[in-house]
Amino acid sequence: MEDQTIQITQSHSKKQKPNSEQLEFGRIFTDHMFIMDYTVEKGWYDPRIVPYQPITLDPAAMIFHYGQTVFEGLKAYKTKENKVLLFRPEMNMARLNLSNERLCIPRIDEDFVLKALIKLIEMEKDWIPTAEGTSLYIRPFIISTEPYLGVAASTSYKLMIILSPVGSYYKEGIHPVKIFVEREYVRAVAGGTGKAKTAGNYASSLKAQEVSEKQGYSQVLWLDGIEKRYIEEVGSMNIFFKINGEVVTPELNGSILAGVTRDSVISLLKYWGIPVSERKISIDEIYDSYKNGSLEEIFGTGTAAVISPVGELNWEGEKMDINNGETGPLSQKLYNTLTNLQNGTEPDPFDWTLEVK
Template sequence: MTAANNAISIERSLNKKTKPAQDQLGFGIYFTDHMFVMDYSVEREWHNPRITPYQPIVLDPAAKVFHYGQTIFEGLKAYKTEDGGIQLFRPRDNFARMNRSNDRMSVPELDIDVAIAALEQLIAVDQDWIPDLPGTSLYIRPFVIATQATLGVSPSENYQFIIIMSPVGAYYPEGINPVKIHVESHYVRAVVGGVGEAKTAGNYAAALKSQQAAKEEGYTQVLWLDGTQHKYIEEVGSMNVFFKINGTVVTPALNGSILAGITRNSVIQLLKHWDVPVEERVLSIEELYEAGRNGTLEEAFGTGTAAVISPIGEMNWNGEKLVISEGVTGQLSKSIYDTLTGIQTGAVADPFGWVKKVEVSEG
């Protein structure tokens, strides 16, 4: 598909929604006035890119997404800068990962330039939806769904690529705060050879039961161990996870069953920039607990687009509790959080080339 024969058409909403109060946004509850849609067929490949009023998706009940789960998503954010500008954080990396997920799930590849152009145009159309209260942002959800209406188990011949956007509130309205984590010893999120590395719906559905059980016991998230031996640390909830042990920051290496988080990668680059020792390697829950018992486990935190940094104050593994950093946010965790959110919102200089300014000539 080339931009020339596939210019993005725009149909503007005639019924603008009332915007919610910026201190009442929550996460993924309200959506902007418009959405982006593009179709795929075997004959025409990706075609008909269009911005339309935010509206329901209409699908045959036999559409494959309902039955065989061929769907991929991404999550990223747009921020209002102090000078009124708009910027995205590493959008190209999100769409590159989307294509890796697409490949694993037999979904056709997207043209990253087309996707970014579509996103920028959608943001321009809905720019007055980007909140500017500290900590708020515009959460962006690109996703692909399989739409062919036949029940044979095979890759779909039709897809839709859609982008919706939601103004989201401050993750920490009262300041960054540690969470309690339950180490899951029974259920498994993913295994090497499976689809754990892909940002696909089934991975999230598979995690719900364990997550609910942890919540009922007062834990915010689940820490997942590997699916083969239940020994090695993989992720926490839908975040990657880092531990500062004896001055060195350790995070599980990408092994095929762990999501390659963009915040994860940013944290690693930032730590290297700061000359803080950082290791991507296998890390067993036993090694971690031993570090906790002998006092060398200094900090722990999750990383993801929603929270950016989520400090971990307590863990529970088969009944053995581990309090980390005295249950408060560690100094390094706080520095990473301040720096990353500062770069994202334009308050801190970006030496990494992560920020992409969005031009919004139209309003």
């Protein structure tokens, strides 16, 4: 695998690049993409960068029926000095293999796929937007392609990487969102696929999202599938609570995703000397801390939004105003520091950024 050459086919008609100030999330794609195939006989083979183009699959391809697929999300940033930075990309490669393991998808060579990703970014570096809050979103994903209707692991796959210049995940930038505590629907359960980054987790989340939006909430807070009492995630982000000076976040229990931003936030808090712990947190505990005035801030963490402060939590009709509905000082500091590290405005004491040369 290490020795495989990446074949490159240049696109002849370059697309017009979008206005950096008006970027949405995930709607525009660059001129090229990376693609690589797998069969049981050949392993991963034919790595290539080609013009961004539709893919053609048999209608019986297993991805359409049994959903055997995994993905990742990370970003490339351009610094003021025109350097291109990635943020902890080796964590995404490692997590892709953890997801593969759960979904019975063959392992990738993490170093090779990262090399391919870097090569693609090099070719597309003019697509990285530079306006405040913008970046180039990177989506590696693997789909099962065998045309077969039996329920079994596919014998063939495609790994692809596509790139999308993006603005802030929330159009309004960092600002507090209203969250509905979900009691009916469940995102994942221990023994399920909650810790894997796979399509089914997102498909199953749409219904609760739809119901909560109708009630004026932008995301749901997921509780555990067993007791519906312990906090898991918010929307498709990890979640943190600042209570009486201490920051707490749900532990990695097998049903929540091990977020790269989550891990970075924990490291930053420790670096700053702010107490932080990973443990079980019940919704009752959050309500009690709200009632006794010790609940200071709530925020979600994820690659797309980085830090997403929570301004209101609705638990069975009980509305908790968090920090008067405003972005708390810790949320703001984490957002500023993380985005500054990511786009190279601040020195990186953690060696988290990787320069694409």
